[in-house]
Amino acid sequence: MSRIVGIDLGTTNSLVAYMDHGTPRVISAQNERAMVPSVVSLTDNGLMVGDPAKEHLTRNPERTVYSVKRFMGKSLADVQGELAYFPYTLTEKGGVIRIQLGEKSYSPPQISAMILKELKLRAEAFLGESITKAVITVPAYFNDSQRQATKDAGMIAGLEVLRIINEPTAASLAYGLQKKTQGTIAVYDLGGGTFDISILKLKNGIFEVLATNGDTHLGGDDFDQQIADLFLAEIRTQYGLDLSTHPDNMQAVRLEAERTKIRLSDELKTTASLDLPDGKGRFTRELTRDQLDALSIALVERTLGPCRLALKDSGLAPGDIDEVVLVGGSTRMPLVRQRVQALFGKQPHCELNPDEVVALGAAVQADILSGGTTDMLLLDVTPLSLGIETMGGVMSSLIRRNTTIPASAKEMFTTYVDGQTGVDIHILQGERELAKDNRSLARFRLKVPPLPAGVPRIEVTFLIDANGILNVMAKDMRTGETQSMEVKPSYGLSDQEVERMIEDSFKFAADDVNARKLIEARLDAGALITTTEKSLADGGHLVATGEIEAIRAALSALVTAKDGNDPRAIRARMADIEQAAKGLTVAMLDDSLKQGLQGKKVSDVT
Amino acid sequence: MSGHTHNADDRRELQMARSMCWHCQSEMAGEYFCDRCVKVQPVSKDLDYFTCFGLPRRLALDPQALEAKFYELSRAFHPDFYQNKSDAEQTISLDNSAMLNTAYRTLRDPIQRAEYLLDLEAGSVKDIRTTPPADLFEEILELQDTLDEFRTSDRASENAAVLRTKLDADRATLEQRQRDMEAELQQLFSRWDALQDRGEATEPARAERGRILKDMRDILSNRTYVKNIVNDLLATIA
Known part of the structure; x- marks a missing residue:
């Protein structure tokens, strides 16, 4: 069986990991960090993903997409309140958000697929084999539409998604593997955009989730926004500048807010600083940790309600929790640690890298699925109750929240009118009494043979699989025939749409490869330009003027090529420089040896 | 299938x-x-x-x-x-x-286990009670009135405070009642297990079996009714 990788598709950063002889490891590209910023930018030189794209947040804000995870499985109406914060344009088509990038618009799964592809390429380059299968993590509190959207993203990226697993439970796998813990643990996972709490029982290799809760719209981004709002208000009063009309400056403020927050995890005070447009100079502001705490406390408090609910649902008191594990970059905030410690009455564990532990756990799950790890088993739950709309617009629960998955429920349907040929079924997810207050997952029409009222008996089975995704089957109890049905998701891509997007992604694959080669060539060219310029400055006096001029000519040719779109031209000009600078390199080496070996020539020592 | x-x-x-x-x-x-x-x-x-x-x-x-x-x-x-x-x-x-x-x-879960056993032995227990159990009839009617009054009252008023105190007392009574029913159920569970262990096929044994199942059904159904009332009460005063 081919190798399965584990992917943490995060709101702000994403990672890919694999199992290396029983130890999960994250994969990093050469000389780069393992984290790939979840940012996609459409630049003049094509699509860019990760760190190169992140540079375009301020340069090219309307065409640079970040935090796309917030839009997975959502309609435009769901995110109306925060649209103002995003500089890129969002529209809607068939209940699915579309993000405008230049001429084209993309669904959130397509943007996520670009990030997944980047991770896939990294894994392929590192492992030296083709990667077609993955386990992808999602917030535990993701609903069916959001999970399905994540699965779609994997398919569009050319990955068979063997399992969608919950982030906090993934973290518990990595934690349990390393610590050999037994007992009850709480995993508090505060990431870039989502919050989850999961309570698990670990016993003899079984990881049984007792309860999970969370908020899919609460994370590091929200803390940054609090700080950014403060800066924006002060800039308005001090300089009379409204930066909301300057998307590039808005992004700069957001990024500086994030950096300020991060620094305040280690320092008690720090100074934020921003260049202002319209020749207004520079805005600087000192921020103390106490001030940050005051801005953050309401958000941190919002995480405690779900923690209490999860405890209640698992029938436990805070004192019953043996260990508290922190996951997600936002748990580096001292205020978060304090509040979590106060709630559970014990010092939380944070020995594992909170940025990497989810991807590591995904790799462990991937290894379980490929048959490598056989002693560990994760028994997860469905985070939200599943039901159907009944008479009077009330939701009738079929599978309660925190039910161990796979889970199934059966419901018998019949007709009320003679000759009725169909029964409409509306599937819902959520905890509220009324259908309209819950998440609509899908509607479908059950086909019924025309018979007197009450005679048809159609049994519908609702099955939540190990991914937390719903499957529906119907069976006519009179004939024993099973019925396949077209389930139209309320907020999601239809199968045909996903297929078309997969085709599209193949069409653009050639462009993508070229874009990637270009990015790499540019990075390498940039490095060569820097070192060559340094060599000229340090050793220019060692060679003839003609030689220096030749190097300078080759340098300017490379600078020109680097601005172009042809990676091969860049590589050719790089080779030219190496050729032209050969004499200089040898002369410099000679010179340094001369210093060290009291005047001996290279030829003397070799 | x-x-x-x-x-x-x-x-x-x-x-x-x-x-x-x-x-x-x-x-x-x-x-x-x-x-x-x-x-x-x-x-x-x-x-x-x-x-x-x-x-x-x-x-x-x-x-x-x-x-x-x-x-x-x-x-x-x-x-x-x-x-x-x-x-x-x-x-x-x-x-x-x-x-x-x-x-x-x-x-x-002991309650779900008992309901399931009852279903296996004597058919579904799920017929939901819509009227209060006889011994609680008066109390429950009065409680419903208090709840209605509380719902329409101004929460800051003195009257609401009085009603709240009364509802708290009612809640305590009903929760005690729930515990009593659970204790009764425990006794029935023990009787059921003992009867099954003896495995007698006599007429008195069959009669005893029928009585235990009927009593369990009644108490389980009353307990569900009281539990729903308590939940409703808690949701109202929360």
Whole structure:
């Protein structure tokens, strides 16, 4: 069986990991960090993903997409309140958000697929084999539409998604593997955009989730926004500048807010600083940790309600929790640690890298699925109750929240009118009494043979699989025939749409490869330009003027090529420089040896 | 779906032990896996949860032993371990796991366990009571009035404070009543288990059996009614 990788598709950063002889490891590209910023930018030189794209947040804000995870499985109406914060344009088509990038618009799964592809390429380059299968993590509190959207993203990226697993439970796998813990643990996972709490029982290799809760719209981004709002208000009063009309400056403020927050995890005070447009100079502001705490406390408090609910649902008191594990970059905030410690009455564990532990756990799950790890088993739950709309617009629960998955429920349907040929079924997810207050997952029409009222008996089975995704089957109890049905998701891509997007992604694959080669060539060219310029400055006096001029000519040719779109031209000009600078390199080496070996020539020592 | 038809008599028996392996068609002797070809076998839809866990139909059971069996069966059936297997085996693993999870959830909770046993022995218990139990009739009617008054009252008013105190007292009474019913149920559970252990097929034993089941049904239904009232009360004063 081919190798399965584990992917943490995060709101702000994403990672890919694999199992290396029983130890999960994250994969990093050469000389780069393992984290790939979840940012996609459409630049003049094509699509860019990760760190190169992140540079375009301020340069090219309307065409640079970040935090796309917030839009997975959502309609435009769901995110109306925060649209103002995003500089890129969002529209809607068939209940699915579309993000405008230049001429084209993309669904959130397509943007996520670009990030997944980047991770896939990294894994392929590192492992030296083709990667077609993955386990992808999602917030535990993701609903069916959001999970399905994540699965779609994997398919569009050319990955068979063997399992969608919950982030906090993934973290518990990595934690349990390393610590050999037994007992009850709480995993508090505060990431870039989502919050989850999961309570698990670990016993003899079984990881049984007792309860999970969370908020899919609460994370590091929200803390940054609090700080950014403060800066924006002060800039308005001090300089009379409204930066909301300057998307590039808005992004700069957001990024500086994030950096300020991060620094305040280690320092008690720090100074934020921003260049202002319209020749207004520079805005600087000192921020103390106490001030940050005051801005953050309401958000941190919002995480405690779900923690209490999860405890209640698992029938436990805070004192019953043996260990508290922190996951997600936002748990580096001292205020978060304090509040979590106060709630559970014990010092939380944070020995594992909170940025990497989810991807590591995904790799462990991937290894379980490929048959490598056989002693560990994760028994997860469905985070939200599943039901159907009944008479009077009330939701009738079929599978309660925190039910161990796979889970199934059966419901018998019949007709009320003679000759009725169909029964409409509306599937819902959520905890509220009324259908309209819950998440609509899908509607479908059950086909019924025309018979007197009450005679048809159609049994519908609702099955939540190990991914937390719903499957529906119907069976006519009179004939024993099973019925396949077209389930139209309320907020999601239809199968045909996903297929078309997969085709599209193949069409653009050639462009993508070229874009990637270009990015790499540019990075390498940039490095060569820097070192060559340094060599000229340090050793220019060692060679003839003609030689220096030749190097300078080759340098300017490379600078020109680097601005172009042809990676091969860049590589050719790089080779030219190496050729032209050969004499200089040898002369410099000679010179340094001369210093060290009291005047001996290279030829003397070799 | 198993595709077989079963009559009421063989409902009680372990179906799998008598059927053929879906894969190699050999007579099945193994419990969940075919002896010959080692393929996982579908758990019969008619298999009751007690049998699934290898337990007698008793209402007292050891939670530790139940959990251990659940973990053991999860390791046998969970889809994680069938990723490399055929589609047919993956479907069986998924259905068996879903059934196992339902069985464990039902048996783990003493009340659900009793309701399930009642369903097996004497038909569904789910007919929901719509009128208060006789011994609580007056109290409940008065409580409903107080609740209505509280709902329409100005929460900051003195009257609301008085009503709240009264509702708190009512809640305490009802919760005590719930505990009393649970204690009564425990006694019935013990009587049921003792009767089953004796295994007498006499007329008095059958009569005793009928009485226990009827009393359990009544108390379970009253308890659900009171529990709903308490939940309603809590939601109103929250």
